[in-house]
Amino acid sequence: MAFPVVNGSSCFTVFGATRDLINQAINFYTNVLGLSLHSETDNGVYLSNQDNILTVKLVLSKKGLTEDQIQAKKASFLEQLNIHDWRTKESSLVIKSSNLNQLIGTLQAFNQPIQINPNELFPNEVYTLDPLGTVVGFNSGGNPMTVVPPVEKMSSMVADSVMMSASNSHFSKQDEGVKTRRNIAVMTSGGDAPGMNANVRAVVRAAIFRGCKAFAIMEGYEGLVRGGPEYIKEMTWHSVRGFLSEGGTNIGTARCKDFRERAGRLKGCKHLIEAGIDALIVCGGDGSLTGADLFRAEWPSLIKELRDTNQITAEQHETYKHLNICGTVGSIDNDMATTDATIGAYSSLDRICKAIDYIDATANSHSRAFVVEVMGRHCGWLALMAGIATSADYILIPEKPSSSRGWQDQMCSIVGKHRAEGKRKTIVIVAEGAITSDLEHISANQVKDVLVERLGLDTRVTTLGHVQRGGTAVAYDRIIATMQGVEAVKAVLEVTPDTPSPLIAIDENKIVRKPLVDAVKITKSVAAAIESKDFEKAMSLRDSEFLEHLANFMAMNSANHNEPTLPKEKRKRIAIINIGAPAGGMNSAVYSFATYCMSRGHTPYAIHNGFAGLSRHESVRSMDWLEVEGWNSVGGSEIGTNRQTPEETDIGMIAHYFEKYQFDGLVIVGGFEGFVSLDQLEKARAMYPAFRIPMVLIPATISNNVPGTEYSLGADTCLNSLMAYCDVVKQSAAATRDRTFVIEVQGGNSGYIATYASLISGAQASYVPEEGIALDQLEMDIKSLKESFAVDRGLAKSGKLILKSTNASKVLTTQVLADIMKEESNGEFDTKTAIPGHVQQGGLPSPIDRTRAARFAIKAVQFVEESSDVLYDYKYAMDFPDDKKLTATAAVLGIKSSKMRFKSIRQLYDFETEIGKRMPKKIHWAKTRDVADQLVGRSRITRAPA
Ligand SMILES: Nc1ncnc2c1ncn2[C@@H]1O[C@H](COP(=O)(O)OP(=O)(O)OP(=O)(O)O)[C@@H](O)[C@H]1O
Ligand SMILES: O=P(O)(O)OC[C@H]1O[C@](O)(CO)[C@@H](O)[C@@H]1O
Ligand SMILES: [Mg+2]
Numbered sequence: 012m013a014f015p016v017v018n019g020s021s022c023f024t025v026f027g028a029t030r031d032l033i034n035q036a037i038n039f040y041t042n043v044l045g046l047s048l049h050s051e052t053d054n055g056v057y058l059s060n061q062d063n064i065l066t067v068k069l070v071l072s073k074k075g076l077t078e079d080q081i082q083a084k085k086a087s088f089l090e091q092l093n094i095h096d097w098r099t100k101e102s103s104l105v106i107k108s109s110n111l112n113q114l115i116g117t118l119q120a121f122n123q124p125i126q127i128n129p130n131e132l133f134p135n136e137v138y139t140l141d142p143l144g145t146v147v148g149f150n151s152g153g154n155p156m157t158v159v160p161p162v163e164k165m166s167s168m169v170a171d172s173v174m175m176s177a178s179n180s181h182f183s184k185q186d187e188g189v190k191t192r193r194n195i196a197v198m199t200s201g202g203d204a205p206g207m208n209a210n211v212r213a214v215v216r217a218a219i220f221r222g223c224k225a226f227a228i229m230e231g232y233e234g235l236v237r238g239g240p241e242y243i244k245e246m247t248w249h250s251v252r253g254f255l256s257e258g259g260t261n262i263g264t265a266r267c268k269d270f271r272e273r274a275g276r277l278k279g280c281k282h283l284i285e286a287g288i289d290a291l292i293v294c295g296g297d298g299s300l301t302g303a304d305l306f307r308a309e310w311p312s313l314i315k316e317l318r319d320t321n322q323i324t325a326e327q328h329e330t331y332k333h334l335n336i337c338g339t340v341g342s343i344d345n346d347m348a349t350t351d352a353t354i355g356a357y358s359s360l361d362r363i364c365k366a367i368d369y370i371d372a373t374a375n376s377h378s379r380a381f382v383v384e385v386m387g388r389h390c391g392w393l394a395l396m397a398g399i400a401t402s403a404d405y406i407l408i409p410e411k412p413s414s415s416r417g418w419q420d421q422m423c424s425i426v427g428k429h430r431a432e433g434k435r436k437t438i439v440i441v442a443e444g445a446i447t448s449d450l451e452h453i454s455a456n457q458v459k460d461v462l463v464e465r466l467g468l469d470t471r472v473t474t475l476g477h478v479q480r481g482g483t484a485v486a487y488d489r490i491i492a493t494m495q496g497v498e499a500v501k502a503v504l505e506v507t508p509d510t511p512s513p514l515i516a517i518d519e520n521k522i523v524r525k526p527l528v529d530a531v532k533i534t535k536s537v538a539a540a541i542e543s544k545d546f547e548k549a550m551s552l553r554d555s556e557f558l559e560h561l562a563n564f565m566a567m568n569s570a571n572h573n574e575p576t577l578p579k580e581k582r583k584r585i586a587i588i589n590i591g592a593p594a595g596g597m598n599s600a601v602y603s604f605a606t607y608c609m610s611r612g613h614t615p616y617a618i619h620n621g622f623a624g625l626s627r628h629e630s631v632r633s634m635d636w637l638e639v640e641g642w643n644s645v646g647g648s649e650i651g652t653n654r655q656t657p658e659e660t661d662i663g664m665i666a667h668y669f670e671k672y673q674f675d676g677l678v679i680v681g682g683f684e685g686f687v688s689l690d691q692l693e694k695a696r697a698m699y700p701a702f703r704i705p706m707v708l709i710p711a712t713i714s715n716n717v718p719g720t721e722y723s724l725g726a727d728t729c730l731n732s733l734m735a736y737c738d739v740v741k742q743s744a745a746a747t748r749d750r751t752f753v754i755e756v757q758g759g760n761s762g763y764i765a766t767y768a769s770l771i772s773g774a775q776a777s778y779v780p781e782e783g784i785a786l787d788q789l790e791m792d793i794k795s796l797k798e799s800f801a802v803d804r805g806l807a808k809s810g811k812l813i814l815k816s817t818n819a820s821k822v823l824t825t826q827v828l829a830d831i832m833k834e835e836s837n838g839e840f841d842t843k844t845a846i847p848g849h850v851q852q853g854g855l856p857s858p859i860d861r862t863r864a865a866r867f868a869i870k871a872v873q874f875v876e877e878s879s880d881v882l883y884d885y886k887y888a889m890d891f892p893d894d895k896k897l898t899a900t901a902a903v904l905g906i907k908s909s910k911m912r913f914k915s916i917r918q919l920y921d922f923e924t925e926i927g928k929r930m931p932k933k934i935h936w937a938k939t940r941d942v943a944d945q946l947v948g949r950s951r952i953t954r955a956p957a
Contacts, residue, residue: 033069193223195503196243196288197496199260200231200267200295200302203480204341204355206488207260209771210294212251213496214339216946219248221500226288230263231295232270232302238282248948252809255489255773256738258358258482264295273313276306280313284327290335290503292496294354296342297534300514303338304531307512310334337502338514338527339495343480346390348533349525350516351556354492359386359479360396360858361731366475367401367438368644368855380426380437380468384455386479387442389538392557393479394442399564400861402602402643403438404429407445407453409541410550411561415447422458423465428572430466433637437468448544483738486730487859489771490939494522497942518909520721520935560862563869567606571636575612577876582612583675585875586631589652590621590681590688594711594725595853596860598649600680602642603868605634611872616672620651622688626664631672643865646728646855652681656688662695669701676705676875678868682712682723683759683929686903690920693901697891705878706901707913709867713851716761718931719919720905724867728853728860729757730767736847737772737812744810749800749840751775751811751832755825757851758816760928764851765816766936770943774812775799777943778819781934784828788952793835795949800840811840866911867904874902874913 033056040046040058049057056069197214199207211227218225225246228234234242254261269275283291293303306313311332318328340347343359363385374381383403387393391408398406405422413421426437439462445453455472462470484492495515502513502524513524533552540549550558566576575582587604589597601617608615615634624630642649657665669677677692679685689708696702710717713729737754744750754774758764762779769777776792778784796811813832815825823831829842836842856864878900885891895915902913923932944951 036069193289194226194287195223195290195292195500196226196228196283196286197262197292197294198228198231198234199262199264199341200293200299201264201342202266202296202344203259203264204296204343204353204488205258205358205480205482205484206354206492207264207294207341208251208254208257209484209489209492210339210341210354210496211260211262212254213493213942213946214292214500215246215251216248217497217500220945220948221504223500223504226286227262228291230267231265231299232267232275232279233265234263235279235282236267236269236275238278238285240286243282243286243288255493255771256483256741258484259480266298270302273309276309277313277316279306280310281317281322284314284317284323284331289331290337292337292339292499292503294339294341296340296344296353297347297531299342300338300340300347300527301531301535303336304512304527307334307336307527333508334512335503335506336512336527337499337506338512338530339492339499340514340516341492343393344387344390345392346387346534346537347514347530348537348552348554349514349530351519351554352487352491352517354488354495355480355484356392357487357859358482358485360393360400361485362479362482363393363397363475364400364644364858364861365855366473366478367397367403367440370438370473371401371436371641371644374436374438377469378435380439380459380462380466380470382439382441382455382458382462382470382472384441384443384472384474386475388444389541390444391442394440394445395557395560395564396858396862398440399560399567399865400599400643400858401438401440402567402606402640403440404434404568405439406564407439407441407458409442409444409446410546410553410557412446412448412450412546415449415451418447418453419461419465423461425568425572426462426468427466430468432571434640437462437470446541448546450542450544485857485859486734486767486771487727489734490767491517491522493770493946494939494942497946498522498524519911520906521909523909559866563603563607563865566610566869567603567865570606570609573610576610577612579612581876582614583875583879584614584616584673585676585678585872586616586618586669586672586674587650587678587680588618588621588625589648589650589711590656590679590685591652591654591712592682593647593652593852594682594713594723594860595646595728595856596724596864597652597680597711597856598642598645598647599856599861599864600678600709600711600724600868601650602639603865604678604872605639606636607869607872608634609636611876613872616674617650621653621655622657622660622665623653623655624651625668626657626661629668631668643861644855646853654684656684657691657695662691662699665692666695666699666701669699669704674701674704675879676707676872678707678709678871678875680709680711680724680868682710682714682725683716685711686717686916686920686924689901689903689916693898693916696897696901700887700891703882703886703891704900705875705882707871707874708903708916709864709871710903710905711864713764713853714758714761715763716759716930717903717905718924719903719914720907721935722863722906724860724864725852725856726763727863728855728857729764729851730771731857732853733764733768733847733851734771736845736850737768737774737814740845741772741810741812744812744843746810747841748809751796751813751829751840751842753813753815753825753829753832753842753844755844755846756814756816757848758818760818760930761934762816762819762940763934763936765814765819766940766943769812769814770939770946772812772814773947774814774943775947776949777814777816777940778823778828779816779940780818782819784815784820784823785952789823789828789831790835791950791952793832796832797836797839799948870911871904874904 046058195218197211215225227244227246229242293299314328317323340350341354343355345353345356347353370381385393391410394406394408404426439458441455441458459470459472462468498515511526514527514530516523516525537549537552585608587601605615617632617634618625619630679689685708692702710720710723711725712723713725715723715726717723740752744752756765760780762781765777765779825844829844833842881896881900898917899915901916903919904913925932
């Protein structure tokens with residue numbers, strides 16, 4: 012029999028207990044909880060309740076099995092059940108009951124120590140421990156409860172259950188002297204950064220979800236130094252409501268002088284211990300995390316001093332002897348080593364790009380030059396990325412200084428050539444920390460003077476200042492802040508005194524833990540290298556992505572005025588085409604492709620209006636620098652895009668034109684139709700030699716459903732416009748009180764957009780095509796909505812959203828869903844629908860899509876260069892062998908986990924794609940769905956495999 016699975020567990024198994032305990036447990040489950048015997052086998056005893064919601068499997072320890080083997084068995088059982096989420100190691104049970112009071116009465120009659128209302132999110136819960144130490148929860152609404160699991164060893168679990176009392180709200184224990192982490196504090200420090208609030212929200216809710224208490228240290232290290240309940244405050248589930256969409260940091264931040272001194276840190280140490288904090292999560296920049304690392308290193312001597320001076324007891328000394336600390340990097344500067352991005356950096360980049368997009372218009376009108384100063388005290392990441400995203404003429408950054416005359420000559424030469432080509436405007440971006448190779452500061456005004464004096468340009472300076480730190484976080488920052496907050500809680504609960512303090516980082520698309528101490532060390536050595544004028548070393552210590560972006564910027568910027576970098580015989584004729592629906596970043600990809608090709612000496616061709624345009628109108632044009640200039644910042648598709656594949660138009664004519672223009676390579680920018688087109692062209696190579704050229708797909712679709720990649724261009728732009736839409740709708744719902752909006756989300760058969768939009772807008776539920784809308788799930792969601800409206804009564808900011816992918820259900824349309832919810836709410840809340848439609852394609856491309864497009868496009872051109880030789884001998888051969896090496900020259904460029912890579916279309920199409928569904932076979936965002944649900948307290952029913 013397949014049981015519905017509540018949050019991934021339909022069945023709970025306990026291994027390794029003695030027969031006596033098993034008998035006690037059976038007694039408890041049958042007599043106290045009213046479960047009945049379901050079956051008994053050699054392997055164990057199965058119990059179930061009437062609703063078949065839950066099975067409890069009690070297994071006697073096998074003779075001769077060691078504790079390790081038992082644990083391994085348990086782990087493998089959990090694995091079989093496909094339980095990969097937070098509950099993997101948490102043996103809490105949820106038992107559905109329609110009459111909570113009756114249950115409470117029964118428990119009390121049996122003298123069971125019960126905890127009522129342990130969780131403010133679900134006030135109707137109670138929980139208790141069974142004789143095996145398993146936490147058993149009851150919930151009138153069928154929602155899962157949130158408690159810390161019983162600890163690893165069976166014997167001590169039982170001891171714990173005896174010790175448990177109704178006043179003890181946490182299931183934790185002393186384990187060989189190491190206090191189980193249960194009071195988790197979070198603080199924000201250094202300059203505020205958009206996304207810090209999302210990080211705090213995630214830490215607080217993930218901590219509460221896991222049965223811990225959550226605290227906020229107000230005002231950064233200042234709050235730690237001052238201490239007391241005013242600065243170290245317990246946070247509730249509701250205290251972080253609305254945080255996702257708010258800029259800055261609601262728990263305050265500071266630059267604290269005292270913490271730089273040992274005396275300040277000593278106070279901080281004392282205050283943490285006084286407040287009973289077991290773990291500290293610091294969200295801040297390089298400075299804050301340097302401070303955190305120092306605090307960690309000094310901790311043993313700090314607590315020793317506190318004990319020796321009788322400021323803490325010997326017992327406190329013993330309990331808090333290890334500082335459990337974790338960093339999540341929050342800073343707009345993106346200057347922390349070992350992570351690709353810091354929380355806030357892309358929001359700041361968004362503000363900068365918007366400002367430069369505005370400046371562009373006025374600069375163009377007057378044919379002026381603008382010098383734009385951006386933040387980044389010691390780091391040029393913002394200036395560099397803004398330079399790429401807005402195709403600025405020149406950038407000045409601290410990492411790559413030239414001599415005090417060098418930068419002036421170079422800048423004037425480039426700007427002069429751009430002007431000579433006919434460009435009407437000039438944008439120079441100066442990082443706040445820009446320096447010469449003699450470490451002299453270069454100011455925006457100095458840059459302006461040079462442009463005026465040497466080129467006679469009418470020049471203005473715009474210093475963006477703190478505008479760059481303001482406003483709400485972009486989608487990416489909300490995503491990483493949330494996922495990193497959750498990971499940070501997991502990390503502090505998992506670390507042991509022997510594991511190094513972690514920093515939560517991101518590598519491409521993967522959230523990872525890195526040793527804090529290493530990150531701080533490398534970051535410090537970058538600063539030291541700059542100080543000692545060893546710029547090469549400083550660059551080599553920067554992340555490889557930074558170096559790649561810088562090389563790309565320089566190459567694209569030299570497109571029309573430097574001697575191409577390739578010798579004549581290596582130069583090629585490469586075509587680019589857009590296929591499918593418009594996606595943010597398509598134009599940026601075409602711009603980057605064209606300018607990079609020019610810098611290398613290739614001739615870039617644009618095929619206009621897709622394959623239909625080519626086969627019907629020979630729509631091929633070679634690309635001109637001035638024509639593409641500015642396309643980086645434009646939405647839609649300048650060269651035109653449509654969904655027709657080569658076979659749907661005329662593949663023979665397409666081959667004819669490929670032959671006529673002697674293309675040496677093809678870059679397709681598109682979504683699933685682009686993917687299918689690439690497959691068709693690759694298969695047609697046997698028939699048409701014109702296609703025996705390297706061909707590469709740059710995934711670009713808001714649905715993000717292209718096999719072979721976890722990211723497609725346009726998805727970020729889409730998420731940002733959807734997020735802005737959801738924020739507005741949520742605000743309206745909150746103001747109206749007691750209203751739920753059902754929002755219909757695009758994405759074809761992919762639930763990616765709906766899932767991520769729900770994560771970043773704090774939607775109560777999302778329905779996606781991969782899961783459909785099951786009636787029992789809907790019933791549960793409506794119940795949960797009712798519960799949460801009841802809890803929220805009188806609180807502000809309680810607007811509720813439900814996101815529904817258009818294809819989640821054919822029958823339960825958005826309107827029907829809203830109507831059912833309204834009907835079932837018994838007048839307790841009202842519902843409305845909202846359909847953003849094609850607004851989701853976004854207006855201007857987001858900076859992420861612009862800069863990723865540049866990376867993708869340049870990698871694609873490099874792929875054409877590198878793969879050409881493989882095909883050389885076969886270009887006009889009678890037979891075109893079916894050889895892996897040859898098929899690999901038609902590939903999808905994608906991001907997979909922490910790597911960017913090319914994967915053969917043949918492999919992807921034949922083995923990794925559900926063609927009928929237009930989807931990859933595996934989705935990579937299941938964990939994100941779980942987190943989105945868990946942070947709003949939603950239980951999701953998934954079906955166990957038959
Ligand atoms: N070396 C250090 N030792 C102890 N504490 C430090 C150290 N460096 C920084 N801190 C603490 O961290 C706080 C914030 O550091 P800083 O002002 O450098 O900002 P940040 O965290 O780098 O963020 P951002 O650069 O994004 O504004 C400092 O005010 C100080 O309290
Ligand atoms: O807001 P403050 O304290 O003046 O700090 C400005 C500095 O903070 C940062 O914005 C980082 O948060 C730097 O780029 C900038 O130099
Ligand atoms: Mg800093």
